Amino acid sequence: MVKLVLLHKADSIYDDEPDVRYDFPRAYLKAVKEAVGDWVVYYEPVKAGPRGYFAVAQIRQVIPKPGVPGRYLALIEPGSYLPLDREVPRLVSGRPLESALMERDGTPKKGGAVQLAVRRLPDAEFARIVTLGLPPDLEDIEARRYDPRRPEMDDGAAIFERPVLERLTRRAYRDVAFRRKVREAYGYRCAMSGLMLRNGGGRPEVQAAHIRPVEHQGSDSVRNGLALSGTLHWMFDRGLISVADDNETILVSHNKVPGEVVSRLLAPGGKLLRPANPHDLPHPENLRWHRENVFGRALPEEPTPWG
Numbered sequence: 001m002v003k004l005v006l007l008h009k010a011d012s013i014y015d016d017e018p019d020v021r022y023d024f025p026r027a028y029l030k031a032v033k034e035a036v037g038d039w040v041v042y043y044e045p046v047k048a049g050p051r052g053y054f055a056v057a058q059i060r061q062v063i064p065k066p067g068v069p070g071r072y073l074a075l076i077e078p079g080s081y082l083p084l085d086r087e088v089p090r091l092v093s094g095r096p097l098e099s100a101l102m103e104r105d106g107t108p109k110k111g112g113a114v115q116l117a118v119r120r121l122p123d124a125e126f127a128r129i130v131t132l133g134l135p136p137d138l139e140d141i142e143a144r145r146y147d148p149r150r151p152e153m154d155d156g157a158a159i160f161e162r163p164v165l166e167r168l169t170r171r172a173y174r175d176v177a178f179r180r181k182v183r184e185a186y187g188y189r190c191a192m193s194g195l196m197l198r199n200g201g202g203r204p205e206v207q208a209a210h211i212r213p214v215e216h217q218g219s220d221s222v223r224n225g226l227a228l229s230g231t232l233h234w235m236f237d238r239g240l241i242s243v244a245d246d247n248e249t250i251l252v253s254h255n256k257v258p259g260e261v262v263s264r265l266l267a268p269g270g271k272l273l274r275p276a277n278p279h280d281l282p283h284p285e286n287l288r289w290h291r292e293n294v295f296g297r298a299l300p301e302e303p304t305p306w307g
Contacts, residue, residue, distance in 0.1 A: 001038035003126045004031060004059075005098065005119040006074075008042045010049070010279050015065075015073075017283075018042055018055060019081035019219035022074040023065060028118035032074050035059050039080075039168070041121065041129055046090070053088040053097070053129050055221075056168060057081040078217035082174055083181050084133030097129055127164045134167060139176050146203035171214075178220040182208035185280040186227035186273060192241070192250055193229055194267040209233045211286040216293070222275075223283040231305045232265060242295035243287045248272045253296055261306050 006024075008016050014023035022040075024032060039058050044051040058080035065071040088097070096102045098121065100113050113119065121129075135141065167173050188204040189196045197205040206227045212218030228236060235241045235257070242251045250270045252262050267273070275281060 001036070002031070002034045003038050003121040003123060004035045004040040005043050005053075005121050006040050007045050007117040009045065018057065018076070019221040019224070020076055022059075022076070024072055024074065024118060026070045026072065029062070029072055031118050031120060032059065032072070033062050034120075035074075036062060039126065039165070040074075041126060043090075051087045052090045053084065053133060055081060055083045056130060056134075076219075079214050079219060080168075081219045081221055082134070082168060082177055083220070083222060084130075085135070085138055085177050085180055086133050088129050088133045092132075097132075098125055130164050130168070134173075134177060136167065138180075139173060142176050142180060146199075174220055178210075178225065179208040181222050182225035183227050185222050185225075185275040185277065187276060189227065189273055190229040190232060191226045191273040192232050192236075192266055194273050195229065197229065205229065207233045209236055211282055212289045213237075216289075218286065218289075221283075222280045224286045226272075226282060229265075234305055235265075236290075237294070239294040239297040242291050243272055243282065245284075245288065245291070247282065247284050247287060248274075251291070251295060258306070 006022055008018055008022070015021070016023050022032075036059050039056055041053050042055040042057070043053050058077040059074045060077040060080075061075045063073050063075065065073050090096065091108065095106045096108050098119065100119055101109050103109055108114075183204055183206055186206070187196070188198075188206055190206050199205060207230055209226045209228045210218050210220075211224050211226060214220070218224050226236070232241065240253045240257050243249065244251050248271050250266055250272060252266070252270075254262075272282075
């Protein structure tokens, strides 16, 4: 197995969906087959935007692209995709993070390897990129972010650095990373009420909801997330609310939710708040899955937040 860097442009002619599949030509088939079962880093090329390295995922399988000779799809392992908390720049201190892109004197190469859509990536370089983008102490960073009473670590205390692959597969770590990216994408506002609520310490009360749950092969992509208040998160998970096939109209199970609750909780007009970056919009397939599998189902016997 081998780790890879995969170039991805949001408006590419290739049918990429980074948390689902990667579309590539035959020229890269050997390298991608070698990476089955291993991890990849997604990279945005210079002409496509500023992000640099922006996410990781694991390749599950490679198949021919149906109906398109000479093209293939790398299918992503469900639940493995994870955006980097901090997008990693192409150069650090003027040097590339990939040795394949570096001249002997450390300066960046031009042309050639730089243009490859698929690049092999040594384990040590993969670990460095991931550590820059997903710090080992991310959970502690988040815990200290809004809690002035939480003591800082002593200057001499060493951070326990879990191995990179352990961090990428540990649910508690992934939940923190997902929550940070989704809340940031919506400006810390609830996508259904439009409200930005903070507690006394300044901590945002908005939560990050998976549209398609992880246990049902949902990913940790921002496009599979909604920033929701606690009550609306509860209602969304239990199928009392969803989003219509126009990808913006909020649906309500009116036979289960009192009208006064709807008027109190949802924004006037009943439309979903959009993230600032259009590339972070909920994916229509995730919303469709929620409508078809969660919305309107029988409500479990449990008390509702409104009594």
